[in-house]
Amino acid sequence: MSGVGGEPDFDADATEEADATEDAGAVKKAEGTEGTEGADGTADTMDLRLPDELLALIAEEETEPSGSGRTDNQDSAVSLAPPTATPRADLRMPYDDLLDGVAEWGPAATPGGLFHLVPVRMERDLPLISRWMNDPAAAEFWKLSGSASVTEDHVRDQLAGDGRSVPCVGVLDGTPMSYWEIYRADLDPLARHYAARPHDTGVHLLVGAVADRGRGLGSTLLRAVADLVLARRPSCARVIAEPDIRNTPSVAAFLTAGFRFSAEVDLPDKRAALMVRDRSLRHLL
Template sequence: MPTADTPVAGPAPGAADSEAPGPGIAGAGRPGPYPEVATPPTDAPPGDWAPVPAPHGLFRLRPVALPRDLVLIARWMNDPEVAAFWELAGPPEVTEAHVRAQTDGDGRSVPCLGLLDGRPMSYWEIYRADHDVLTPYYPARPYDVGIHLLLGGGTDRGRGLGTELLRAVTSLILAHRPCATRVLAEPDVRNVRSVAAFLRAGYRKDRELELPGKRAALMIRDRAPTPPA
């Protein structure tokens, strides 16, 4: 999931504006040996979320469709900065297996493209952290939502986009997942750019986790308390 504007890794290290998280541990966001996920009736899928204005344009999420989006995502995964963290470099079939495990799964993880003024420029995974392989490693709460992301093109990195879009997507999640009390991510602790991006986006570092293959920073954005009437 290398600057809040670059990718980080997941399943792996990424300036303050240069990181974006990849899958937290191997298989994160993929179907696993967990109970079937019940989706609250009030939850709208990411594809139904309205576009939101961001400083650099109008941003929206579009669920990934295979094979339509495979060439683009596979190209991003073969970018050296991305590959260092996501560990999905190789032929398109490598990326396809990772993404299809989600698109053909039970909905606990939704892979999306991030579009800025209609241009695909980032990849996101929005997943139920409380039903993920991450759950044995942290005190999960019901309806916890996790995110992984990467900024695809080099021109989109290093100019603050990662932080801006983290804020926007986190706000969308909290607006459309009313049962969720928080959103979390688990970048590699060595990826100081990613950690800094989450901090600037309003997350706090809760603790460090020993995950298979990496030591991660558990970053949490709590839902703001409802102001008194």
């Protein structure tokens, strides 16, 4: 489902083998220049422990309600008590998701600010998400404009599922500003349209506020979320997206975020660009 301006995404690929050959060559060429990698293709990292004083300070800041947040481009209907001020127990899904606990992934530092993925709570988030879906740029691709019940039905279908898709609000420096769907692409109907691999993880993105679009923020957040997926899901080798091929800004944002174009695929509701971010190439793209 979705793109940066807003749109759902699916994808499939008959050219995966050629892409994989090129990817392998790129990785081999880069060998010895990107740090040490393990046999499974993941980069070795050092386990560093932060000082107790710094950990305490971080914990204090994360539990403190943010009344300031971002003041530039802030949506007028956004509450001053952002979702990140909600107790941790309130962020959990009503079931164990199949994505290694999205609610527990934690924040990501980005050039645009500190970013959190916060699982949707309908009573809290529906009015804001519904208003975003009624923006003309979003409505063209997401097709969820109209009364709040249209968006509610779409989101409830995911919340009532078995954990293969987790709808989230993206919170940047304390301000809710985007809608995300993190999903198991290999367990999704999308898998019938491309050469899916176990634990492929898909992303859909809608940047809510018009002022946050067209300035590179979408690609910044896409890269951050793809990095989160690969860091928190060691079994996942690829992050997948399938924006509508007509949504040029969305496709461009994925390319800028380190995804590669894999194929054009015909899906039930659109012709999509299958975009792939490979674990093995994440330091190169």
